Structure formats: C-alpha cells, structure tokens
Amino acid sequence: xxxxxxxxxxxxxxxxxxxxxxxxxxxxxxxxxxxxxxxxxxxxxxxxxxxxxxxxxxxxxxxxxxxxxxxxxxxxxxxxxxxxxxxxxxxxxxxxxxxxxxxxxxxxxxxxxxxxxxxxxxxxxxxxxxxxxxxxxxxxxxxxxxxxxxxxxxxxxxxxxxxxxxxxxxxxxxxxxxxxxxxxxxxxxxxxxxxxxxxxxxxxxxxxxxxxxxxxxxxxxxxxxxxxxxxxxxxxxxxxxxxxxxxxxxxxxxxxxxxxxxxxxxxxxxxxxxxxxxxxxxxx
Ligand SMILES: [Zn+2]
Numbered sequence: 424x425x426x427x428x429x430x431x432x433x434x435x436x437x438x439x440x441x442x443x444x445x446x447x448x449x450x451x452x453x454x455x456x457x458x459x460x461x462x463x464x465x466x467x468x469x470x471x472x473x474x475x476x477x478x479x480x481x482x483x484x485x486x487x488x489x490x491x492x493x494x495x496x497x498x499x500x501x502x503x504x505x506x507x508x509x510x511x512x513x514x515x516x517x518x519x520x521x522x523x524x525x526x527x528x529x530x531x532x533x534x535x536x537x538x539x540x541x542x543x544x545x546x547x548x549x550x551x552x553x554x555x556x557x558x559x560x561x562x563x564x565x566x567x568x569x570x571x572x573x574x575x576x577x578x579x580x581x582x583x584x585x586x587x588x589x590x591x592x593x594x595x596x597x598x599x600x601x602x603x604x605x606x607x608x609x610x611x612x613x614x615x616x617x618x619x620x621x622x623x624x625x626x627x628x629x630x631x632x633x634x635x636x637x638x639x640x641x642x643x644x645x646x647x648x649x650x651x652x653x654x655x656x657x658x659x660x661x662x663x664x665x666x667x668x669x670x671x672x673x674x675x676x677x678x679x680x681x682x683x684x685x686x687x688x689x690x691x692x693x694x695x696x697x698x699x700x701x702x703x704x705x706x707x
Pocket of ligand 1: 461
C-alpha cells in the first residue's frame with residue numbers, strides 16, 4: 424500500500440496556538456503510523472484506542488481519554504485538579520520555567536503532568552492516576568509527586584487498590600532538588616499504603632524513564648507494560664556513551680525486560696481493562 428505514495432505527505436502543518444487547543448480536529452484526517460508507514464484514517468486509529476490497526480503499534484494516548492476508556496463508564500471522578508506548580512528556584516534556561524509552565528498549561532489545558540482520581544474497573548474501586556506525557560515530557564516535579572503520593576493515600580483511606588500509568592522523562596530539572604525529593608516521598612507513600620494489604624498495579628507506558636522508573640513505577644506489586652515501551656533509568660544513548668559498548672537489540676524495551684524478569688507482563692491496550700479487572704479480582 425505504501426508504494427502509492429512516493430513522498431511523505433505533509434499531514435500535520437504547523438499548528439497555531441488556537442489550533443493546538445483542538446488537536447484531533449485540526450491535525451488532518453489522515454495520520455501515518457511511524458512504525459509501519461501505513462496511512463490511516465485518523466478516526467480509525469482513535470476508534471482502535473490509538474493503536475495502529477495495520478501493525479498494532481501503540482501510539483501515544485492522552486491521559487484523560489485513557490482513564491475514561493479504561494474505567495467503568497461514568498465512574499471517573501477527578502481529584503486534586505487545583506494543585507498548580509510553583510517555581511521555587513526561579514529557574515530559567517533558554518526560557519523562564521514560569522513562562523514555560525504558562526504556555527504548556529494554556530495549550531494543553533492541564534495544570535501539570537498528572538491526572539488522578541477514583542473510579543471503578545469492572546466494579547472494583549481503584550485510586551488511579553496517569554501521566555500527561557505531553558506536559559513537559561511527563562516530568563515529575565512537586566505537583567506530580569504530591570499527586571502520586573495522594574493516589575496511595577486515597578487508596579489507603581478507601582481501602583482499595585492503586586493503579587498508576589507512568590510515561591515520563593524523569594525528574595523535572597527546573598525544580599532541582601524538590602523534584603528529586605519526590606522519589607523518596609512517593610516511595611514512602613507506597614510503604615504506608617502497603618499496611619492495608621491492597622494491590623498496587625504499575626503500568627509502564629512508552630517511555631518510562633529516570634526518577635519515575637527509579638521510584639514508584641518499579642515498586643508495583645504487579646508491573647505491567649505496553650508493547651515496545653522504552654523503560655529504564657538512563658536512556659540507551661547515555662548508557663552507550665558511558666560504557667562505550669553497543670547495546671543488544673531491543674535493549675530497554677518491554678519485551679527485553681520481560682525476558683529478563685524485570686516486569687511481569689506485556690499487555691495489549693485492548694486487553695488492559697479486562698486484565699486489570701482480573702488482577703484486581705484475584706488480589707484485592
Ligand atoms: Zn502501524
């Protein structure tokens with residue numbers, strides 16, 4: 424099929440500020456799968472939970488859409504929306520952190536890189552949260568850390584299971600040490616949550632790296648991943664440069680990690696809801 428097209432079609436023209444508010448309507452009717460190069464009707468992809476219908480490639484999926492699709496219809500109740508990031512260090516790189524936050528918040532309509540709340544999966548109550556990777560690479564600053572900790576605190580209060588979907592580049596460097604402290608804080612929240620003996624299921628999405636992988640994402644009682652997700656602490660390029668060795672094929676992808684006993688299962692997006700229901704039924 425791809426032979427029909429001799430050159431890459433220009434699918435997503437540079438979006439203006441206003442257009443970015445309505446991404447699905449404005450980015451054109453067709454999208455190209457970056458894995459198999461197939462040109463697919465965008466609605467077809469959306470209907471398929473953002474999985475390429477031709478090759479099964481798992482494309483990025485917005486946090487809110489994921490939560491709504493995964494939880495029992497109408498059961499998602501968002502919490503902690505009011506938490507907003509501050510700029511404790513007055514940080515500035517090529518741009519002021521404050522300005523970066525303002526533009527990102529405006530264009531995405533999210534306060535920070537994490538959406539959380541409570542809901543039900545196949546009738547079972549869960550305290551749940553999901554990273555918004557589009558928000559500064561899903562980086563974990565004070566707000567994300569606080570929201571993650573609250574997912575576990577809420578689960579503890581409600582005596583229910585906790586589920587977290589991680590997709591993150593790691594700590595938010597603009598918040599320096601405050602960002603790194605979130606690793607200890609979230610891990611401590613999990614330790615307290617364990618007292619009620621309910622399960623915590625961690626689902627790693629593409630990519631789960633840095634301080635998020637090195638704290639709560641890898642502390643799940645059950646650790647699931649989407650197919651071909653990049654999961655690890657430092658990225659493969661950094662490791663190659665450090666050890667000056669070529670890394671094996673598929674290094675740090677879900678399949679490689681499963682083979683080496685680092686995760687429990689790889690679950691296709693379409694089966695996730697049912698598998699989570701099954702897991703919670705067995706463990707809760
Ligand atoms: Zn594809």
